[in-house]
Amino acid sequence: xxxxxxxxxxxxxxxxxxxxxxxxxxxxxxxxxxxxxxxxxxxxxxxxxxxxxxxxxxxxxxxxxxxxxxxxxxxxxxxxxxxxxxxxxxxxxxxxxxxxxxxxxxxxxxxxxxxxxxxxxxxxxxxxxxxxxxxxxxxxxxxxxxxxxxxxxxxxxxxxxxxxxxxxxxxxxxxxxxxxxxxxxxxxxxxxxxxxxxxxxxxxxxxxxxxxxxxxxxxxxxxxxxxxxxxxxxxxxxxxxxxxxxxxxxxxxxxxxxxxxxxxxxxxxxxxxxxxxxxxxxxxxxxxxxxxxxxxxxx
Numbered sequence: 001x002x003x004x005x006x007x008x009x010x011x012x013x014x015x016x017x018x019x020x021x022x023x024x025x026x027x028x029x030x031x032x033x034x035x036x037x038x039x040x041x042x043x044x045x046x047x048x049x050x051x052x053x054x055x056x057x058x059x060x061x062x063x064x065x066x067x068x069x070x071x072x073x074x075x076x077x078x079x080x081x082x083x084x085x086x087x088x089x090x091x092x093x094x095x096x097x098x099x100x101x102x103x104x105x106x107x108x109x110x111x112x113x114x115x116x117x118x119x120x121x122x123x124x125x126x127x128x129x130x131x132x133x134x135x136x137x138x139x140x141x142x143x144x145x146x147x148x149x150x151x152x153x154x155x156x157x158x159x160x161x162x163x164x165x166x167x168x169x170x171x172x173x174x175x176x177x178x179x180x181x182x183x184x185x186x187x188x189x190x191x192x193x194x195x196x197x198x199x200x201x202x203x204x205x206x207x208x209x210x211x212x213x214x215x216x217x218x219x220x221x222x223x224x225x226x227x228x229x230x231x232x233x234x235x236x237x238x239x240x241x242x243x244x245x246x247x248x249x250x251x252x253x254x255x256x257x258x259x260x261x262x263x264x265x266x267x268x269x270x271x272x273x274x275x276x277x278x279x280x281x282x283x284x285x286x287x288x289x290x291x292x293x294x295x296x297x298x299x
Contacts (some may be wrong), residue, residue, distance in 0.1 A: 007239045009168040010191040011145045013102065015072055017233050018254055019044025021197060021241030027056045029245040034060025037250050038071060046171075046195070046241050047096075048076035048107055049088065054095035062097055074103040074169075074195075076149060077132070082111035082123055085131040093142065100142050105149045105171055106132065125155075126162055133165045147171070149195075150279075153186045160190065171195040174232050174240075176207060176270040178277050188237045196232040196240040200225055202278035210274070212266050220257050225249070230257040231267050 006014035020037040022030050022045070030053050034045055038061065047057045054075060061068075075096065081088035089104065111123035129148075136143045147169035148159070160166065170187050172180055174196035187194050201207040208224045217224045225242075232240040233256045242253035259267075 007193050007237060009145055009193050010166055011168050013144060013168075015103070015169070015193060015195070015239050016042075016044040017239045018042070018229065018256060019046050019072070019074075019195075019239065019241050020250070021243040022047045022053055022057055023051055023197065023243060024203075025051075025053060025243065025245055027053055031056045031060040031063065033245040033250060035064040036247055038064035038066040040251055041254060042250075043070065044072040044074070044239070044241075046074040046197075048105075049078040049081065049092055049095075050076065050107055054092055058095055058097035068098060072102040073098060074105065075101060076105040076107035077128070079108055079110055079112040079119070080114045080116070082106075082125060082128040085128060086135060089135060089142065100144060103145045103147060103169060104132065104136075104143055105147045105169065108150045109148070109155050126158065129159060129163060133163065136165060145169070147192070151183075153182055156183075156186060156190070156192070166190065167192050169193045169195050171197055173198045173277060173279050174235075174238070175199050175201045175205075175228060175278075176210075176213075176231065176267050177201055177274045179268060179271055184235065184238065194235075194238045196235075196238055198278045199232045199240050199242070200228050201276070205278070206274060207270070210270060212270055216259075216263050216266070222255060222257065223252060225253060226255050226257060227259075227267070229253060230259055231264065234259050234264060 004017055006016050008014055020042050025033060034057050047054055075092050077085060077088055106128060109125040110119035111125055113120055132146050136146045145168035147167040149171035151170050170192050172183055174180060175198060184194055207213055207228055213224045213227050217227045229240055229242055232238050244250050
């Protein structure tokens with residue numbers, strides 16, 4: 001399936017197929033990256049309260065001069081704010097300097113208390129989702145869509161069995177060494193779009209020097225990063241986040257290739273010999289979230 005310019009959400013809105021992610025982007029650098037991206041064709045900016053850079057992202061948005069209605073903006077509810085969703089929403093809006101969010105995600109189904117370093121089992125993330133639903137229904141002028149991030153099939157099944165609002169998006173790590181096809185298929189069957197993060201496998205990823213990736217990149221005369229980003233953009237119902245603070249890479253990462261079926265198969269087969277997860281924080285109690293046990297790459 002060739003890449004499209006956008007993916008339709010269950011709200012009727014469209015989320016751009018390629019967006020700029022800001023995870024690990026430092027203050028100062030992220031302001032410029034956001035401003036440059038918006039001025040050079042990007043129409044989706046993704047951030048999170050947990051990244052600690054919402055304010056700088058807001059500065060970059062303002063500096064770009066691009067009208068707010070011209071781009072899609074996503075941020076996320078932080079783990080320590082599961083019991084304070086309303087206050088957290090207002091803080092994110094203030095930090096970003098915007099009146100509304102196109103998409104607000106629960107960052108992890110792993111509630112914490114302020115200052116804690118591990119998920120707290122006495123707080124139920126399902127109650128957090130219900131708080132987000134109430135805010136979504138009460139304030140359509142502030143929230144255009146709500147969704148989740150880092151949700152396994154097990155967690156999605158529990159959510160859907162108890163939810164009034166079906167999440168618009170589930171944002172998860174996706175790359176050839178972490179395909180998570182079961183989650184993609186489940187979300188496609190339920191009308192939940194997927195946003196792929198870490199499509200390169202994170203910084204200094206072994207995927208960037210993988211012979212299969214390099215061969216396909218050479219065939220199209222593009223960078224290996226373009227092939228890895230394109231793989232996600234070619235998956236049905238999937239949009240993808242790129243990440244860079246360098247002008248040339250920000251521009252380059254927007255180039256999406258319509259991959260051939262045999263090329264997609266070759267890329268997917270990488271997982272048979274190189275399997276890892278780039279984002280695997282120990283504090284989540286990962287196994288209890290229903291994700292497979294993946295070995296981290298040295299990336």
